Amino acid sequence: MFPRSFEYFAPTSIEDALALLAEHGEDAKVLAGGQSLIPLMKLRFAAPDYIVDINRIQGLDYLEEQDGSLRIGALVRTSDMERSELIASRYPAMAAAAPLISDPVVRNLGTVVGSLCHADPQGDWASVMLAMGAELVCRSATGERRVAIGDLIDGPFTTTLEPNEIATEVHVPDPGAHSFGTYLKLERKVGDFASVGVAVHLALDGDRVERAGIALTAVGAGNIKAKEAEDALAGAVLDDATIDRAASLAAEAADPKTDLRGSADYKREIVRVFVTRALSQAATAKAA
Amino acid sequence: MAVEEKEIEWLGKSVKRKEDDRFVRGAGNYVDDVVLPNMLHMAILRSPFAHARLTSIDTSAAEALDGVVAVVTGALLAEHNLAWMPTLSGDTQAVLATDKVRFQGQEVACVVAENPYIAHDALELIEVEYDPLPVIVDPKKSLDDDAPVIRNDKEGQKDNRIYHWEAGDKEATDRAFEGADVVVSLDTHYPRSHPAPLECCACIADVNPGTGKTTIYMTSQAPHAIRTVFAMVTGLPEQNIQIISPDIGGGFGNKVPVYPGYVVATAASLLIGQPVKWTEDRSGNLASTGFARDFHMHGELALDRDGKMLGLRVGMLSDQGYAYADAQPSKFKAGLFHIVTGSYDMPAAHVVTDGAYTNKAPGGVAYRCSFRVTEASFLIERLVQNAAYEMDMEPAELRRKNFIRPEQFPYTSVTGFIYDSGDYEKALDLALEKSGYNELRAEQKRMRDEGKLLGIGLASFTEVVGAGPSRDYDILGIKMFDSAELRVHPTGKAILKLGVKSQGQGHETTFAQIVASELGIPPDDVTVQEGDTDNTPYGLGTYASRSTPTGGAATAVVARKLREKAKEIAAHTLEVAPEDLEWKGDHFFVKGAPDQSTTIQEVAFAAYTNHPQGMEAGLEGVTYYDPPNMTYPFGTYVVAVEVDAKTGEWKVRTVVAVDDCGIRINPMIVEGQIMGGLTEGFAMSSMQQIAFDEEGNCLGSNFMDYLLPTAWETPHFELHETVTPSPHHPMGCKGVGESATVGSPAAYANAVVDALLHLGVRNIDMPMTSAKVWEAMQQGRQAQDQ
Structure with a gap:
């Protein structure tokens, strides 16, 4: 790879790293795993003047x-x-x-x-x-x-x-004493970015959903929190009608674009299918 | 002396690959590993536009950068008459743009610098002004009367048509269709894919001002042909050009053509007087070098009510990009696509092909494919499957009913091929048996009742490989023979020099086994040398599954020649007449007296120390082999897939592949080739495409967008074989490197379509992404609801 030239720092304390950022600000980038930054620098889409590598700072891996x-x-x-x-x-x-x-x-x-x-x-x-x-x-x-x-x-x-x-x-925060969670991802091959991703977290109180978290990947300008779907689940029992309603609300929250991975309709449908699958899985797990 | 019992049968043995020792140790030698004194580095500036007039290029800032040695533009090349170069299909292609850019990623300027970092920094300092022009990405629109002419550089070129070429008999085919009970048709696009070899293009051009010698290290599948093309393009005397193609990290057809980077690096080295290295990056490789496929196909199959095929009508439009730049036998404008009648005894066929320019990268290379047989095989196998559905026949039985029968070989097809040998039913039966085909069908029915989707696909392909007989096959006039030179040293060890060039196919092992089989020198005692044009006999290189049919045949023939001479020498040392001797594996013995014998190693020593009076010393020879015919490998593949009815995702459950490539020299290497091809077929059917948007932006120029399957999603393959030797190859072999890429895409596609049959789905274009499968299911369900 042939990035633009840059100056490289490898501070050993968080204070030193913060001092470097205070000095170089917008011209600096923090390097941790490098799995996004390095490819961008390779393509010269990113060309920071200073790299602050935090990998030598002890105690950040807890x-x-x-x-x-x-x-x-x-x-x-x-x-x-x-x-x-x-x-x-x-x-x-x-x-x-x-x-x-x-x-x-x-x-x-x-x-x-x-x-x-x-x-x-x-x-x-x-x-x-x-x-x-x-x-x-x-x-x-x-x-x-x-x-x-x-x-x-x-x-x-x-x-x-x-x-x-x-x-x-x-x-x-504490996921709750009884919780359910999963992440479902549609990808074209291993290693691919998500075409659609759905994260579901439920804090459960017996039969009822105490609190629900649903968020969507790759179907908008950022990751989307499906607020209305979450609200529809809060306090509810996971029966088929509730699941359908929450899944439809999550699909409505999605704002996907048509591209080679599929049409907007397709992606929205995948959100609905995935939320249905996740919640049905939660209902089954609870029953068992 | 008595001969001890030892290994003498080398044919059909899975000898471990001799070349792997250095590869697994990381001790291979690729072009980028080569470092020469005073070597400079080149980087290429590419066009961001797909079609634009080039109004100005300002290189002054780049030239001023410390460490930059030269900036090369089209204008500079034009002064040396090097701005354009010929392609291997007889078209022309820009080395660096002078008038217009014609695709996104086209080479506009090159920087030569002391190191690659500086070269890349300088690229950002070149200022280019473009005046954008209307972009044509659809080859159908490209042929409209009012379409802007992409190749306005070519005198007399008034439209975007490259060729119109027909095969077969139109009248006979029309008559066949008039008498048909059933006609099935299919429109399908075989998408643009890219061979994407692990190693991208690379070269070092070293024009030595002192000696006048031009040495070019180049990752090329066809170094000899490249040398000749270079001599013709540059005017340099051919004896002063040496192409060295060292270890190659995959080619798949991508490394047959000459690319602009090679020409600029050579010109730069000539102008500067220092070696110039160019190592291409992945985006450059995917965006600008030889793509594959991109055929828009229409097929119609006529049958009588019993399912007997009567005729085939095919129309094909090839999207070539802005230059017709594949390696092509010059007689056949659409390659060997007209073998589209496949494995079937087709009474009549008519094939109409057209090639069109578009604002896309040039190419149309035959990616792991013998000159477009892949697209042909896909079309006929998809059509036959759909015909079976239309007639409510079991697809396997419709095939069986129409196969060319064993007693019909050699079989002359209506489009002009002479199939050498085959037993298609045997391969089909074995595939059906090993896959548990009938049980799969029963399970499919059970699963469908539960709302689950299982699909079973078949493909019974026939290939045409091993180009080729000189009467029909040439590239730019050079006939497609190939060569072998065998030298046996006094100690009985040998070196075999070939005109073909391995890119991972295992030549160093397979061809050593041929020598071992013919001459009794064990493979470990035979060094195989390829790729250095100063030190190997002339040949057309390795692609189109041609190495074993041509170079392998040449090796057998030259080894047999040497064996004849060895017999004379053995007769001399054993003091008998040659006709009193018999050959057994690795030694001659006197008929009726097996104790009186001499080994090939002893004969080799005698050839230099005690040869008969009047005979030339030494034991070496060279053969140029002109194959009497192509070889026609075949097979049947069965694929079963499960489709998720909600998401359209599909998973392969079964792949059973029966291949018949005649005699197998090294079964392990053959099976490796087949597995590789089945993987690439899976990739093409499921995920791969170089797509473009309306502005001609390439949407597949990196591995985030152009997908290669990993071991995780690659199916498990079960391989079987039948053996029908080629009657004309000296060892009965046929080519095999591409069989599975050719045969398998249709099997995968047929399987996915088969799963959705009850919804009325009859076609999904590749790549069959989950989204496309879902759309097809949606349309099917909606149609059924109405």
Whole structure:
């Protein structure tokens, strides 16, 4: 690959990294897994003057529960999520999504936080995090703030992250004692971006859905939170009529474009089919 | 002396590939591995527009960049009469644009610099002004009267038609259709795909001002033909041009043509006096080099009420891009597409073909395919399947009823091919048996009752490979023979030099086995050399499944010649008459006295130390083999797929492939070739397409958009064989490298259509994406509701 020339920094502390960003701001890019940034630089679609590689900063790879919520550090790779017993036992939507993201080589390097910051409308992690109600912890030299994933995404490949900020952590609220979750993805081959993706997270209280999170991938300018479908499920029992209604509302929330992957109608129908499948699976799991 | 028992039968043995040792160790030697002293690096600036007038190019900023040695434009090349070059189909193609750009990705300028980073930086400093012109992406509209003429550079070219070419007998075919009980028709587009070899194009041009010698390292499937073309284009004396094609990371037809990068690098090296390397990137490869297929096809099949085929009518429009730039036997404008009657005893056929220019990359290379037999095989096998549905016949039985029967070979087809040998029913029966075809049909019925979709597809293909007999086959006038030179050294080891060129096919093993089989020198003692034009005999290269039919035959013939001479020498050393000797695997012995014998190694030593008076010393020879006919491999493939009725996704459950390529030299290598072809057939049927939008933007110029299947989705393949030797090949072999790419796409397509039969679906164009399958189901359901 022949990118434009750039200056490379590999700070060993988050403070040093933040100082570099404070100095170079918009001319700098943070390098974590590099699975989105490096291809863009290869094609010269991105040509940052400064690269701040955070891989040598110790202690950013934590994946743990603390005070009832999950913290995913900025250097947690998708393959870490794929192999984590904690994720497998408590966060089924994440466990379902992780192995569907790209291919093993990309998963070994690509990070969850990096995927969120890249804000690709076809990115899988953002839908999962939207469904789970996650927040991103953003640090700068002067402070720290939390941004809900829905507020982070500002359009295709655009976020509200400031040039002097590093996203250090994803913070995921308690999924509930009884929960269901899954991620369904239509792709053309292994390693492909989503043609359509659907993330579903349900906090359950006996027969009833206490809280529902549904988010959609690749059917709009950003990942879409299917608010009306979520509302239709809140407090409801998962019978066929409820499932149909929620699935239709989710399909209505989608705003897909016709392309080589399929027509807008097709993609909207896939959203409906996937939400139906996910909720039916939840209903069956609950019954069993 | 007595001969100890050892291995003497090398034919049909799965010898491990000799070349793999260096490949698995990462010790291969590809063009990009070659580094020469003072070597410069070249990068190409490509057009963002599909059709535009070139109004100005300003290279001053690029030239001023530190480390840039030269910026080459079309205007500079034009001064040396090098702005245009001939294609292997007798058309012309721009080396660098001078007047217009005619496709997105066309080469506009090249930077030569001290390193590739600087070269790429300089590309961004070249300022080009374009004046956009109307873009033609649809070959049908391209032939409209008012369509803008894309090739206005060509004198006398008043429209966008490249050729109109017909085969067969129109009147006889019309009569056949008049008398038909049933006529089935099909319109289908075989989409534009790309061979996408793992290694993209690359060359190093080294024009040495001191010696006058031009050495070009190039990843080429046809180095000798390239040398001749270079001599003709540049005017350099051919004896001063050496093409070295080292290890090649896949070709699939993509590395037969000459590309602009090769010509510019050579011109730059000539002007600068230093070696110039050009290594293409993936986007450049996909967007600008030889694509494949892109045939818009119409077929009509006439049958009587019993299902006997009466006639075939075919119309084909080829989207060639802006230049007719495939390698083509010059006699056949649409390649060998007119073999479209396939495996069937067709009483009449008429084939009408047209080629059209569009604002797309040039090419039309036969991607793992013998000159367009892939598209032909796809059309007839799809038509026959649909005819069976129309007549409510079992597709296997309709095929059986119409196969060319074994006793009809050699069979002369109505479009002019002489099929050498075949036993189609045997291959069909084996495929049906091994796939459990009848059980699959029963299961299909059961599943459909449960609302689940299982589809079963068949294809009984026949190929025509091994170009070719000199009476019919030439490229730019050069006849399509091929050659082998065999030298046996005094110690009984040998070197075999060939005019063909492996790109992964395993020549170093297969051809060594031929020598071993014919001359008794074990494969490990035979070095196979290819790809260096100074050190191998002339040949047309490796594509169109031609290496074993031509180069392999030449190897057998030259080995037999040497065996004849060896017999004379053996008679001399054993002090008997040659006619008293018999040959057994690797030694001669005296008839009736097997103890009196001499090995080929002993004979080889004698050829240099104790040869008979009056005989020339040495044991070597060269053969140019002009095949008497093409070879016609065939087979039947059965594919079963399950289709998701809600999403249109489909998964392959079964692939049973029965191939008959005559005698197999190395069964392991043959099976590897078949699996590769079945994978590529799966890719074409399910996911691959180089698409364009209305502005001519290429939508398939990277591996995010142009999809290659991984091991994950690639089906499991079950392989079987029948053996019907070629009667004219010295070893009974036929070519096989492309059989599965040719035969399998129709089997996959037939399977998916078969799953949706009850919805009235009769066609889904490839690639059969889940979206297209869903649309077809939707239309079928809506039609049934009405």
